[in-house]
Amino acid sequence: MTILDKVQKLEKRLEKLAQRSDVPLQPIEIKKAALDEIEDLVEPAGRSRRVFPYNRVTVEVMATDAKQRAAMEAVLGEGSDLAAAVSARLKSAGCQQPRGLEVRLKLVKRAGAEWETGRVFRVAFDRVEAGAAPVPAPVRAPGVAQITVIKGETTRKTYVLGGERTNIGRLAEVVDKDKRVVRRNQVVFAEREDGVNQTVSRAHAHIALTPAGEFRLFDDDSSYGTRILRAGRTLALPAGSPRGTKLQPGDEIYLGQACLRFEMKTP
Secondary structure: OOHHHHHHHHHHHHHHHHOOOOOOOOHHHHHHHHHHHHHHOOEEEEOOEEEOOOOEEEEEEEOOOHHHHHHHHHHHOOOOOHHHHHHHHHHHOOEOOOOOOEEEEEEEOOOOOOOOOOOOEEEEEEEOOOOOOOEEOOOOOOOEEEEEEEEOOEOOOEEEOOOOEEEEEEOOEEEOOOOOEEEEOOEEEOOOOOOOHHHOOOOOEEEEEOOOOOEEEEEOOOOOOEEEEEOOEEEEOOOOOOOOEEOOOOOEEEEOOEEEEEEEEOO
8 A cells, every 4th residue: 555545545534534423533633624724714915925814823622521631732732733733734835924823722611602513623713913902814704606517417507505515426316235325416417328427426526615614626536537627727636535625716627527617606
């Protein structure tokens, strides 16, 4: 097994654990998810520059007993390498570290009202000016996202992305060998002997809305692959990767030979 195979195996394990409500997230898993959310907020600033517009990051984690608190403190607390990991992630994203960047851990006994349902942690962002009170990061309104079918036969021409996750595939319901439903697709390509539709796997891909208000596209180990055509460039998504790729308005999503266009509409 190559190093890449091992990394992909670990990523798949983390994704499966994150989707299970009966398995508590471990500190290292929360650390990875927090770094992903931080990178999602890096923004272009012109002339190939990228910036992170906040200089205070607070990782809020629910820890209900002393053992959990000790584990979180060891991996995410003041004596950990969390701040260094944030700096390294920003650097890898082509972003200069903000002056006076502060990374903090806050342990709580219960989730706050602003937390996403079912989550055990939250990443809060502030911008603190010298001698001034903190300016909290604005809550990003996701707007109205939709995908329009360009190539392929589906049950509808346009789909509004109204939930946290939108599954894309062939057939409305995917069943296992015992005829048990294992997945429901919201964007449904028809099951037909068609050269285009047959390149769409039954569980091909999904689009997720992140806590930062961004839409990310994931390939779900499809047979013919998932690609994005953006500004004349083709971006191939790694099969089964839990990282996904952030979508931008105007992106054309290729599922095998089928094609969708991602668009954002102002509410």
